Amino acid sequence: MDFPDSEVMDSDLSTIVDFNHINSTKSTATSSVKAGISSTSGVHELLECPVCTNSMYPPIHQCPNGHTLCSSCKVRVQNHCPTCRQELGNIRCLALEKVAESLELPCRYLNHGCSEIFPYYSKLKHEQLCKFRPYNCPYAGSECLIAGDIPTLITHLRDDHKVDMHDGCTFNHRYVKSKPHEVENxxxxxxxxxxxxxxxxxxxxxxxxxxxxxxxxxxxFMGEDSDAKNFSYSLEVGGNGRKLIWQGVPRSIRDDHRKVRDSYDGLIIHRNMALFFSGSCRQELKLRVTGRIWREQ
Known part of the structure; x- marks a missing residue:
């Protein structure tokens, strides 16, 4: 990421930042992360926002007494230092920003299998796309906050949400609803x-x-989008001599359930058609959805 330079206003950084401390902790932090260990002290601590506890990225702000915080929290605390209550003004801690440029840190998903090490300012961008980051629970209809790798989610779906598990690449499911006119999200x-x-x-x-x-x-697809594109699937529903067929590519569970639904990327059946498929009484929904999954060559 590129960040614009800016001038420091009304501050003598040499009286605020202890450079000897920064230099010594910088070498300690860098050597530690190159050994695969994320530093929890020294410069790494200096770069942690005291308000949100997230890593700080330019512009890093400081008060006249040298207390630092990130740009998001500067607005949140109404331009007053959360440590000493001094007015923040527009002082940038350029020294700390320069030190951050020299750091190399492991991905935060090190314990999930990512062994990559990145410059400080590249690390955040990588982590937003890291293939080792946990997946959110794909179960819709509840505010489930569980996240984890695929085996963890499979166990969670089976044990906690009581989801039906099937082996095989074809499916034949019958959906019945006694009051089909009561459609609520x-x-x-x-x-x-x-x-x-x-x-x-x-x-x-x-x-x-x-x-x-x-x-x-x-x-x-329970995995990455790049892998999901290796598969295709078809869905079919019908009755009374009529039939609707959908063919598409499964979406990764990285895409939120609502995002997929609201993009209409699937088989859509209007209620009148669904009731027509269900039979002549039109008082009960009885839909049979069949389909299959195959691997693209």
Missing amino acids: ATWMLTVFNCFGQHFCLHFEAFLLGMAPVYMAFLR
Whole structure:
């Protein structure tokens, strides 16, 4: 990332920053992270915002007494130092920003398997895309905050959400609802399939598309988007001699469930059509959704 230079206003940094302390802790921190250990003292501590405790990136602000904080928290504390209550003004701690440029730190997902080491200012960008970062629970319809690797999520879905687990690359599911006219933004069902040594989530739910109630089925891949593109799937629903077919590429669970749903990337069935598929009485929803997953060559 490139950051603009700016002038320091109303401050003599030499009276505020202890350079001997920074130089000694910098070498300690750098040597530690090159050995695969994230420094928890010295410069690494100096670069931790005292308000949000996140790593600070330019512009790093400081008060006249030398207390530092990140630019986001400067607004949050209404331009007053949270340590000494002095007015912050527009003082930049350029010395600390320069020191950060020389640091190399391991990815925060070191314990999850990422062994990469990055310059301080590149580390954050990498971590936003790191393939070792935990996945969020793909279960929709609840505010589940669980995150972890794929095996952890599989166990969590099975034990905590009681999700049906199936082996195989074809599926044939029947969805029944006694009061199909009561469509409120609600998730109906999640089923997990294990095939090709991978796991896939089949979603089926009812929601309002504008003012029109619809049903939607779509598939998500439990892994990265680059791997999801190696697979395709088809969905089919019908009745009374009519049929709807959808073919697509599963979306990674990195994409939020609502994001996938609101992009309409799946099989969408309007309620009138769904009731027509269900039979002549139109008083009960009975949909059979079939499909399969295959690997692209």
